[in-house]
Structure formats: structure tokens, C-alpha cells
Amino acid sequence: MKKMRLYRWMSWVLAFGALMTWIIPAENAMAETEWDEVVVESAPVILTPGDAYEEPEVSGEETEDVFATEHTQVEQILEDNLISTGITLNGEQRLYDFFGKFNEEEQEEISSWIIDREEEGGISIRVFVAGMAVEDEKYFLEECADALCDNGYAKEDLAIMLLNLDEDNRGVCIQGYGICETKLNDDRIEYILDDIIAWFLEDDYVYGVKLFAEEAAYYVTAEEEKESVGSVGIVIPADRSPQVPYYKDNSFKGKLNRMPWPFLVIAPMAVAGLGIFLMIQSNGSKKTTNNKTYMENETSGLTAQRDDYIRTSISRTYSPRSSGTSGGSRSGGRSSGGGGRSGGGRSHSGGSRRF
Amino acid sequence: MVLDFKCPQCGGGMEYDSELGKLQCRSCGFEQAVEDAPEIEEDDSVSVEPFDGGSIPDEAEFSNETEEKETSLYGEEQEFFCNSCGAAIVTEPEVSATHCPYCGSAVAFGERLQGKLAPDKVIPFTVSKEEAKAGFRKWAKNGLLTPKDFMTEKRLGEITGIYVPFWLYDMHVNAEADCSCTKKRSFRRGDYIIHETKHYHVYRRANLNYKKVPADASVKLDDTMMDLLEPYDYRRLRKFEPGYLAGFQAEKYGVDADGLLMRIKNRVSEYAQSYIKSTIKGYSTTTYNSQNIMEEKQQEYYTLLPVWLLKYEYKGESKIYAMNGQTGKVVGKPPISGARVAKWISILYGGSFAVLTLLSYFMV
Ligand SMILES: [Zn+2]
Ligand SMILES: [Zn+2]
Numbered sequence: 195m196k197k198m199r200l201y202r203w204m205s206w207v208l209a210f211g212a213l214m215t216w217i218i219p220a221e222n223a224m225a226e227t228e229w230d231e232v233v234v235e236s237a238p239v240i241l242t243p244g245d246a247y248e249e250p251e252v253s254g255e256e257t258e259d260v261f262a263t264e265h266t267q268v269e270q271i272l273e274d275n276l277i278s279t280g281i282t283l284n285g286e287q288r289l290y291d292f293f294g295k296f297n298e299e300e301q302e303e304i305s306s307w308i309i310d311r312e313e314e315g316g317i318s319i320r321v322f323v324a325g326m327a328v329e330d331e332k333y334f335l336e337e338c339a340d341a342l343c344d345n346g347y348a349k350e351d352l353a354i355m356l357l358n359l360d361e362d363n364r365g366v367c368i369q370g371y372g373i374c375e376t377k378l379n380d381d382r383i384e385y386i387l388d389d390i391i392a393w394f395l396e397d398d399y400v401y402g403v404k405l406f407a408e409e410a411a412y413y414v415t416a417e418e419e420k421e422s423v424g425s426v427g428i429v430i431p432a433d434r435s436p437q438v439p440y441y442k443d444n445s446f447k448g449k450l451n452r453m454p455w456p457f458l459v460i461a462p463m464a465v466a467g468l469g470i471f472l473m474i475q476s477n478g479s480k481k482t483t484n485n486k487t488y489m490e491n492e493t494s495g496l497t498a499q500r501d502d503y504i505r506t507s508i509s510r511t512y513s514p515r516s517s518g519t520s521g522g523s524r525s526g527g528r529s530s531g532g533g534g535r536s537g538g539g540r541s542h543s544g545g546s547r548r549f
Numbered sequence: 550m551v552l553d554f555k556c557p558q559c560g561g562g563m564e565y566d567s568e569l570g571k572l573q574c575r576s577c578g579f580e581q582a583v584e585d586a587p588e589i590e591e592d593d594s595v596s597v598e599p600f601d602g603g604s605i606p607d608e609a610e611f612s613n614e615t616e617e618k619e620t621s622l623y624g625e626e627q628e629f630f631c632n633s634c635g636a637a638i639v640t641e642p643e644v645s646a647t648h649c650p651y652c653g654s655a656v657a658f659g660e661r662l663q664g665k666l667a668p669d670k671v672i673p674f675t676v677s678k679e680e681a682k683a684g685f686r687k688w689a690k691n692g693l694l695t696p697k698d699f700m701t702e703k704r705l706g707e708i709t710g711i712y713v714p715f716w717l718y719d720m721h722v723n724a725e726a727d728c729s730c731t732k733k734r735s736f737r738r739g740d741y742i743i744h745e746t747k748h749y750h751v752y753r754r755a756n757l758n759y760k761k762v763p764a765d766a767s768v769k770l771d772d773t774m775m776d777l778l779e780p781y782d783y784r785r786l787r788k789f790e791p792g793y794l795a796g797f798q799a800e801k802y803g804v805d806a807d808g809l810l811m812r813i814k815n816r817v818s819e820y821a822q823s824y825i826k827s828t829i830k831g832y833s834t835t836t837y838n839s840q841n842i843m844e845e846k847q848q849e850y851y852t853l854l855p856v857w858l859l860k861y862e863y864k865g866e867s868k869i870y871a872m873n874g875q876t877g878k879v880v881g882k883p884p885i886s887g888a889r890v891a892k893w894i895s896i897l898y899g900g901s902f903a904v905l906t907l908l909s910y911f912m913v
Contacts, residue, residue, distance in 0.1 A: 206895055458906060458909070461901065461905060462897070462898045462899075462901040462902040462905065463898060465897050465898070465901040466894045466895075466897035466898040466901070469893065469894075470890060470894055470897070473893065474694065474885065477695075477883060477885060478882045478883075479777045479878075479879065479880040479881065480777075481776075481777060482777075482780060483776075483779045483780050485824055487779070487780050488759040488760055488762045488780075488817075488820070489757060489759055489760075489820065489824070490759070490760050493756075494755070494757040494758050494759075494824075495755065495756065495757075496753060496754065496755050496756075496828055497754050497755060497756045498753070498754040499751075499753050499754070500750070500751065500752040501730075501749055501750075501751050502750040502751075503748075504749060504750055505747075505748050506745060506746065506747045506748070507745075507746045507748070508743060508744065508745050508746070509743075509744045509746075510741040510742060510743045510744065511741065511744070512740060512741055513737075513741065513742050
């Protein structure tokens, strides 16, 4: 009688599993071709004004310190420019130059350029110029993005760049929000950095900023056949443009969509197996005493202890920071680990580079 | 000598009531404090100073080769006569209290509760028979893989409240450990990762007192099962009175205090080791150079602890489930129902499959 019930359950499970394995591959076959990986091996920079640049050595600070940073400098910049309350951020401005790098004429040129690119891409593009520590860059942009979007000064689909002109920390940091998080994913941000860094190194800041806006809009609208961006006269090399229908989507959704069907069948098996294992494990009784149960606290304890330091031994292993590939396709490795989540809960892609 | 617990008012049988904490007459409801119940009368045999064997010379000689004698650990099986109905009660030798099988009145056997066999302390039952039944039922219900018909009324009807003999030991432990420890960290300097190891020499000495560590002295009951029933709440530990046994089973110890000492020494030694270990903190690695644990018995108490037992035959195997008669904790491995396992597998498989499928389908 009991056996009968067991078999009935088992056959239900098998039937359900078989049905699902039939349905799922069909659903996924579509997704799989559509979401195939694109790994662009090399990306020659055709507009490089200078030689391949060397990544400056970052001072050898211990890693722990980075996590302890409190971003006081950023808070100061935000306060000085009243960004935290959204006061200096308004609908018209595209370039926020807190560093005084660009004159009025240049600012106007850049802003109107960006407005045109925004229209092309259907996104918001903002550029900040300021000076701060490297560790603060990511946080600064997250705060700005929150302030812009919260106050309705920019769309949630936002490409945002920081030009850090602090003497010791010169660099660029780019983040993509909303649709830009996927369209302007970490890989693509690296390509943009490859291109624009060269111009900053040549001190042509206006062109560098314009190129950022240009490429951001390009990638957001990138389609299969699109090969070049006209306005600035840049030709995007053929091997850079997406050859396969789409790009690699690194977001959670994207990963889920690439979930292979055997995984869908096997993972639940593991779940069920683990669940039953845990149930059988907990079938029975647990010990409810420990080494403290019978100890009399008032009369028990340490009567002597020593912790004598003897010596320190040190060894080191060589582990270069940058990938430094020859041939100079990429000017440097990724220096800051791409995406994250802002204080306002907006997740984003990202990348940065020193120059 | 057979002790019975007669009602001073109507002469009916009295039993210990766990809720009242008193003896209560089953016929007229009269209540009586445990201390007022009949005491074990002292042996009226003449007490003498033992002979000094050394001063008495051998008067005869025998060969050493004696045939093995059948010596029972429990002593001889004995016949008692019920005070109420006069029937002969034949019990297993370790039983010190039970019901008369003929008239049902509670009886205790004085010979098995006095002298060396007199318990020092007792924790009275606080879980009544009805509460125990409910407890077993609830426990079986909570088991996700336990068959539905596991705790039937019929089976539950056979639960027995039994006072199990335990030795409680007060132990003193001196513990000492000498260790080599390290603190490790890694950090980056330019193109190198630096691994730094700081070496320490560590010493700990502790003075530890463990009070009333229990070990069951019943030969029949499984030690690990009895260990799992712990802990008991010692705030309800009482001086032993025979009245507590009225209406329950009781056993006398089958192993004396010294016979269980090794088990307790091992147990407190483990406790001391984990105590020492818990005081060595903040290191990445710890290597023991030497460790010294000295256990010493301070005192022991012969104690009866309350347990509800449920025994039954299941597929030719006799199974025992036990409940702490004070805290209600249940111990034992319930049978696993194949049907329930299959049900859970399909629920878990189907559920997680559906969730994953929906996720991948709708999140495009
Ligand atoms: Zn009465
Ligand atoms: Zn009787």
C-alpha cells in the first residue's frame, strides 16, 4: 500500500520533469542565439594622438585602507556646489565644471554637443569636472546620479562621466545607469576609455569630452550594421562593432536569460536532494548541552595566560597590477571594478582609467 | 519491606501528582505532603564494628581454582507481597518502585532504596502523563518525514513514567595548554603581494569547576539516549523522599559511582579543552605544543531523574523513545516514511523548478 503511494509520487515527479525538459529547450533555443557572447579580442585605437601610455604606479597603500574611506572630500564638493540638494543641477546644464577647466565658450560648445548626442541616443549624458581622490570617484558619480535622477534633471537612462583633474589623481570615470547599464556595459566603457584617454593625454579636453558623448550615444543605439559615427569623423573599426546581433549582457536578467536548460533540470534536483538530506539529518534529536552547561561560572576561569610575540616572517609574490598586453590594443587594465549600486539604490555599470 | 502509600483518610491508594507537587488520593482526593508519606524504616538488625581481617589468621585452605559463579549485578530476584491485596509481586531485580499488577496500588521496595541504595536526591516529574502523551504526539507531527500513524493512541497508552538512576558528579579540572600561534595577513605593495606572518607563543592555565554532571547508572537504558535528554533544571532538585515514587516506576543503580567516573572524566576533559580553545582568540593558526588536563572528582550524588519511556516493536525491532520528565524534550529516531520522502522530493523539485523557470521566462 505504502509502496503504491511512493511509486505514484515518483511517476508524477518524472512526468513533470519530462514535460518541463520538453518545453524549456524550445524557449531557450531562441534566447541562446540571441544572447551569444561577444568577446572582442583587440580594439585598435585609430585616433591615438600619442604613444601607448604607461599606467602610472599607484602608491602602495594597503588594501584595507580603501574600504575604510569616508568620502569626506566628496561630501565637501557636493556641499560646495549644492549638488546634494539638486540646486546647481538643472535641466539645461550638461557639463558641470567644478574645477574651472573650461571657459564659457568651451562649456557652451560641449553642452550643445551633448544635447545633440542625447537626442540621438534617447538618453541623458552628464559630464562632471572636479578634483578628488581615486577611491572617491565611484561614490561621487553615484551621488550625482542620484541627485540628478531624484530631482528629475536627468533621465534614469543616464551616462555619466567624471573628469578628475586632481594633480595626483588625474583620471576618468564613467558609469551607465538604466538602459545604459546594459547598453554601456563594463566592456564597452573600456572601449570608450581606450579612445578618449588619448585625447586627455594630449590635453585636448574638449575633444575628449565630446568623444565620450559621441561614443556613449553610439553604443546605446548600436545595431548590427552600424559601423561608424559620423559627426566627429570617427570611424569605429569594423572589429569593434558588434558582429553578432547583440552584446554580452552582464546584468542579472542577462545572466538568467543565458541559463542553459540542463541547469534548469539539474539545479532543482540538487535542491530536492539537499532538502531531503537536511530533513533526514534533522530526523532525531539534537544535543542540548555544551561545555558551559555544567560549568560553575563564579569558580571557573583562567588563572594564567601569556601571548608572547616572537617574530614576524615576510614573503612576497610577484603579481603585476596591470595586464599590460603587448601590441597596445588596450592601454591598461581595468583599474576600478566597474559597476555597483548607488546610495539611492540605482545599479550601474562603470569603469575608470588614470592618465 | 514493601512501602505503600495509603490515604490516611479513606485508606485508598495515593500517587504523586506532578501539578500539585504532592501526593493525592485516587479515591477521595485527599492531599498529603511528600515528607508526610511513609518513610523507609531503618533496618532493625544489630549494627557492629567490622572485624579487622588482618588480625584473624586463616583457619582453613582452599584452592584458587574456583568455578565461575553466576553473580548477578542486580542481586537476587525477590518476591514481595502487596500490602493492599496480599498478592505476590515478582519484579525484575533493578526495580525499586512499581504498581501492584493485581490491584494497581503504588508500591516501593524498601530494601532497594536504603543503605548504599538510598538516593541522595530526586527531581520529581513535572510533565504529567497527559502532557507527555501530547508532547509525543506533537513531536511526531513536527517530524516532516515521520509517518502520520506513528504515534497512535494505543501506542501512547503504553508510556511509562520511570525514575532513572543517575550519578551526578561535581568535578574539578585543572587545564593547561602551550601553543604556537600565528597571525597572517596579505597586502599589496606595487607589483608584489606581501604575506606577513607574526609568530606568538601562547599559554593558558584554567581552573574549572563543573557541577552535577550526570551519567545514567541504569544498565538497560542506552547511554547516548540518556545524554540527549539533558539538561535537567537542577533548581528543582529535591532531597529524596519515597513519596515521590508513588505511582511511577523506579530503578536502582546498576553501576556504582566509580564505575561511571571514567565516562565523566572524559566528558569534562572535552569541556575543558573546548574552554581553553575558546580563550585562544584572534589567531589565524594554532598548534598545540602540549596540553594537560587533570580531572578530579569532588563529590557525587545518587539521584533519580524523571523520564517518560515509550517502547514498542516496529518491524521486529524494539524501539525506544524517551522524554525528559521535567523539560519535555523528546529523544529518539522516528521511522522515515517513504511516501513522505517522495512527497517532499516532488514538492522541492517541482517548486524550485517552477521558480527558476518563471524567473528565466518572465524577466526578459
Ligand atoms: Zn482518600
Ligand atoms: Zn496489590
